[in-house]
Amino acid sequence: MVGHDWDLLDEVWPPFYGPGGELYAHTIPFAGMSSFLEMGCGTGVMSVLAAKAGCTSVVGLDLNPAAVRNTELNAARHGVADRVTARVSDMYSAVEPGERFDGIYWNPPFLDAPKEAMDSSIWHETMFDPEFSKLRHFLKKGVELLTPDGRIYLWFGEALGNPTLVRDLADEAGLDLRILETLATSAIPDPLVELFVDEEIEEDSAWHLHMLELCPR
Ligand SMILES: C[S@@+](CC[C@H](N)C(=O)[O-])C[C@H]1O[C@@H](n2cnc3c(N)ncnc32)[C@H](O)[C@@H]1O
Structure with missing residues (x-):
């Protein structure tokens, strides 16, 4: 990914090469x-890229202990272990008092799902967000953890047809939203398209994948 080699442990998303983590890294x-x-750091690609670009204090958080180990491995592999700290965390629970960030990023679970349909597996936690309560909390609490010029970055898609969702949640959290980059269906890399079940995407539906920048009002 992004021209470098990475460790990928079992039980860490994505379970095979998928272009998701690198698609918008340049933005x-x-x-x-x-x-x-980096919320939900998984393999820690963005954490490592941030540290390599000069961020001196990088925190990767994930519910999944294997993702935390994986982020540590990749930070060591790329010589930035001194700048990257990975912690097991349910959303922001492991943020330390007083920590503030110039950038907060997540490639979150994209899909709403009934709570009762979820099991406790890490794959369900990775894919599903019942009533988008995690995303809501990510934005609301994220605002409080930004430095004065800080921004939130969100990789998101409207794969299952809720085009106003992020704008509505951004409004609730007092954030202005800007699309940094967007890909229409025709330009989405095949391995990503294959992640979505065919029947769930109408042939002619105009779904997109975006990198969004959210800025406190
Ligand atoms: C779509 S994956 C993204 C993984 C990786 N950052 C990437 O871009 O390939 C979502 C990540 O969010 C994590 N996650 C899900 N729920 C979480 C929560 N409540 N708190 C922290 N991380 C969570 C998952 O474990 C998973 O690593």
Whole structure:
């Protein structure tokens, strides 16, 4: 990914090469940041890229202990272990008092699902967000953890047809939203399209994948 080799442990998303983690890496302005938080860090690709770009304080958080180990492995592999700290965390629970970030990023679970349909597996936690309560909390609490010029970066898609969702949640959280980059269906890499079940995507539906920048009002 992004021209480098990475460790990928079992039980860490994605379970095979998928272009999701690198698709929009070039859109985040790491160079202007000194502190960066990657929510749901998985393999820790963005955490490592932030540290390599000069962020001196990078925190990767994930519910999944294997993802935390994986992020540590990749930070060591790329020589930035001194700048990257990975912690097991349910959303922001492991953020320490007083920590603030110039950039907060997540490639979150994309799909709403009935709570009762979820099991406790890490794959369900990775894919599903009942009533988008995690995403809501990510934005609301994220605002409080930004430095004065800080921004939130969100990789998101409207795969299952809720085009106003992020804008509505951003409004609730007092954030202005800007699309940094967007891909229409025709341009989405095959391995990503294959992640979505055929019947769930109408042939002619105009779904997109975006990298969004959210800025406190
Ligand atoms: C779509 S994956 C993204 C993984 C990786 N950052 C990437 O881009 O390939 C979502 C990640 O969010 C994590 N996650 C899900 N629920 C979480 C929660 N409540 N708190 C922290 N991380 C969570 C998952 O374990 C998973 O690693």
